[in-house]
Amino acid sequence: MGYTNRQPPEGINNVETGWQRDFVILVVGFFAVMALLIWLLVQVLGWSARWVPFSWEQALTRSLEETLEPNEQQVYLQTFADQLAEAGGLDESLSIVVHYEDRKTVNAFATLGGHVFILRGLLEEVETEQALAFVLAHEIAHVHYRHPVRAASRQLGFTVVMAMVFGRTDVGTLVGTGGHMAMLDYSRKQELEADAWALHAVHNLYGHVEDADALFRWLDQQTTSPPAWLSSHPNTRERIQYLNALAQEHGYPLEGETTPLPAWAQD
Amino acid sequence: MELLLSIQLIGPVVFVLLLLATGFFSGRYLERKHYARIIEDETAPGQVMVFAERLPPPRLPAPQTQLVMGSVVISVDYYKRFIAGLRQLIGGRLNSYESLIDRARREALLRMRAEAKKLGAQQVFNIKFETAAISGRGRENSVGSLEVLAYGTALIDGR
Amino acid sequence: MLLSNLEIVPGRKVKEHLGLVQGSTVRAKHVGRDIAASFKNVFGGELKGYTELLNDSREEAMSRMSAQAEAIGANAVLNVRFSTSSLTQGAAELFVYGSAVVLED
Known part of the structure; x- marks a missing residue:
């Protein structure tokens, strides 16, 4: 009766399959499927947001209304915005509340509940009423197309689904980045959509x-902008070209009389 | 500001890709080296013999018995963890972890055998294994590292 | 290949002891099964999908152990033990080991 040890051969408990198969099947196949799913998810979420009643948005942003201080600038901008909303044909169920903020940044943005913010820096940079009109109309267009709520629902829905499927893993990070890219693409499309409405x-x-493209011309002179596919806004030069092409297509006169802004905005 | 945003967006991707490449190459290199050493040690002449039988054969004079054990904590590389993360979505065999755990188990057994050899034993009976996943850095979803413990009773002949 | 978790085989003598053989496999369940199981978690009851998955994996681990035993010239594995450990969330390792022996005819 012998007691010996014999060495079993290799490759039984660790099958060498080569990394290529795993890599190709998993990484390539998986990301192709994921890209499709992300695209579908973002599409569906953005689309379904249109059934969120505007009153919900307003209820959610009630606190913004309380911070509203009606000074000279705000009243001017509000009246101006109402005129533009009427001219552009803003959806009747929606309404605009303009806020003026005393900040140096050149920016304007629209958020949930029809709240539009215009910053002091922007008023200092634009010189004519027409230039301001375009920026303001652009933000109203975002409200008209309900971009803020669509973006919010995409962002929220996407985050929740990702957390459910992946949790906090590296795969989740990568797929999340892919999703954000998709959302940026969306955002760029929305900007163009809003530009068209504003021009109209x-x-x-x-x-x-x-002067509708006055701000873009100014932006174009500023340097340091990231490549378009990384940005939430399209390339400035492309936007100028897009506006010109639109004006030509609809036969809008490119030249006309401009009005300077009121004195308080010029300092 | 936009530039900052884009760095925020692209940064993690570059970081993950860098880690993946590092993990892929270092993991393969270390695994080959480890296997080579394991096989060399296992087939070394005069290596202590191991058996899963509960009872050693009766013999005279009765040998001394002593519990011996060997353990190892081994970590999975970034690339394998990533592939495993993808694998978990579609299910199936996790090849990358199989080789990891095979190495760990054989390494633990070798350490146990080395301990037995130090005691002057020729055989170890009733080998048992214990495996535990030790999560690293508090991340719920990934194997940080893995502990394997091998233990058995060494038979030490006469003194 | 005879597998048994007894120390001996009744009526047959062990001719040679060849040492430890082991088989292991790591399997992951997929998300689809996971979602189905999470519904089942509400009502309770057997998770058929998981039972099947673990059985398949165990079969594979056993066949790997048998392959090792056969390769070193054994015709039986005695004192077989199973161990299951959860490597990571969603993946389980099935491990089986035993003593490879040559039985007398």
């Missing part, structure tokens, strides 16, 4: 679109 509104109000 400005034309309806003044009969021409002179």
Whole structure:
């Protein structure tokens, strides 16, 4: 009766399959499927947001209304916005509340509940009423197309689904980045959509679109902008070209009389 | 500001890709080296013999008995963890972890055998294994590391 | 290949002891099964999908152990033990080991 040890051969408990198979099947196949799913998810979420009643948005942003201080600038901007909304044909169920903020940044943005923010820096940079009209109309267009709520629902829904499927893993990080890229692509499309609506509104109000691209021309002179596919906004030069092409297509006169902004905005 | 945003977005991707490449190459290199050493040690002449039988054969004079054990904590590389993370979505065999755990088990057994050899034993009976996953860095979803313990009773002949 | 968790085989003599043989496999369940199981978790009852998965894996671990035993010239594995450990969330390792022996005919 012998007691010996014999060495079993290799490759029984660890099958060498080569990394290529795993890599190709998993990484490539998986990311192709994921890209499709992300695209579908973002699409569906953005689309379904249109059934969120506007009153919900307003209820959610009630605190913003309380911070509203009606000074000279705010009243001017509000009246102006109402005119533009009428000229552009803002959906009747929606309403605009303009806020003026005393900050140096050149920016304007629209958020949930029809709240539009105009910053002091922007007013200092634009010189004519027509230039301001385009920016304001652009933000109103976001409200009109309900972009803020669509973006919010995409962001929220996407985050929840990702957390459910992946948890906090590296795969989740990568797929999440992919999703954000998809959302950026969306955001760029929405900007163009809003540009078109705004151009239309400005034309309806003044009969021409002179200076509509004034802010873009100014932006174009500023340097340091990331490549378009990483940005939430399209390339500035492309936007100028897009506006020109739109004006030509609809026969909007590119030149006309411009009005300077009131004195308080010029300092 | 936009530039900052884009760095925020691209940064993690570059970071993960870098870790993946590092994990892939270092993991393969270390695994080959480890296997080579394991096989060399296992087939070394005069290596202590191991058996899963509960009872050693009766013999005279009765040998001394002594509990011996060997353990190892081994970590999975970034690439394997990533592949395993993907694998978990579609299910199936996790090849990358199989080789990991095989190495760990054989290493633990070798350490136990080394201990037995130090005691002057020729055979170890009733080998048992214990495996535990030790999570690293508090992340719920990934194996940080893995502990394997091998233990058995060494038979030490005469003194 | 005879597998048994007895020390001996009744009526047959062990001719040679060849040492430890082991088989292991790591399997992951997929998300689809996971979601189905999470519904089942509410009502209780057997998770058929998981039972099947673990059985398949155990079969494979056993066949790997048998392959090792056969390769070193044994015709039986005695004192077989199973051990299951959860490596990571959603993946389990099935491990089986035993003593490879040559039985007399």
